[in-house]
Amino acid sequence: MPVTKTEEFGTKDVRLSRWAKALAHPARVAILRTLAKRNACVCGEIVDALPIAQATVSQHLKELKNAGLVKGTIEGPSSCYCLNKAAVSELAAELNGLFEELADGCTSNTCSTKQRK
Amino acid sequence: MPVTKTEEFGTKDVRLSRWAKALAHPARVAILRTLAKRNACVCGEIVDALPIAQATVSQHLKELKNAGLVKGTIEGPSSCYCLNKAAVSELAAELNGLFEELADGCTSNTCSTKQRK
DNA sequence: TTTCTTTATCGTATCTTTACGATAAATATA
């Protein structure tokens, strides 16, 4: 039964949750930070910066690429990664939109005594 | 082996990825939006608004509560949920910090020809 | 008190994620 009924939700919510999922592991956040700091990175440099094995780093990089947040090009025998700035700012805008919606909508901080019939 | 070596990453990255994980499912985003729109909600209203079973909604609500984004109080036989505005804006600030860091750090959009020795 | 309503939790099945070693593929170097 549990087939993740993602299809039945709104497109907006699905989009947003997909972005969020890309950030939902410390290794991936760390990778993004590393890429920003060094501007561009050969894969091995990322591996050296993280406490996990090379194969696992490759896997996380693949997810970030699938999410569109990172671009990679082959560079001789190694491969070079960098941030996709456009996607990052798109994600930032999307999340800010959500937070605005949440802040605007909710005026109280406690629950009303509204009851159900 | 795969014990999720979350402990070995930076505190900041762990914190952020935990927030992100809370948003990493369309149902949870939808719940937050619903709470914002209606200001406060009895659980049943959320169940009616979503295409998933009551037990599953309760499970998602629990995760949002654990993440601190949502508060719940018992209201007679039912329970009433609302957003934790303080936590939401804290999360927003944290994410904005990350995005600034990413935008500031990365000046190029393509990979340099830097090579590894 | 008995019954109904509402929600949380339990048990369970299935899919997904995380992690790593081993290996393949591609390129550089000797």
Place this chain on the structure above:
DNA sequence: TATATTTATCGTAAAGATACGATAAAGAAA
């Protein structure tokens, strides 16, 4: 050509997430 370097992918194991029915718990209503 043979060897070393670098990275992606495969196979696999374990943990986690997702989903739901059934049931328990707590109060309201009859």
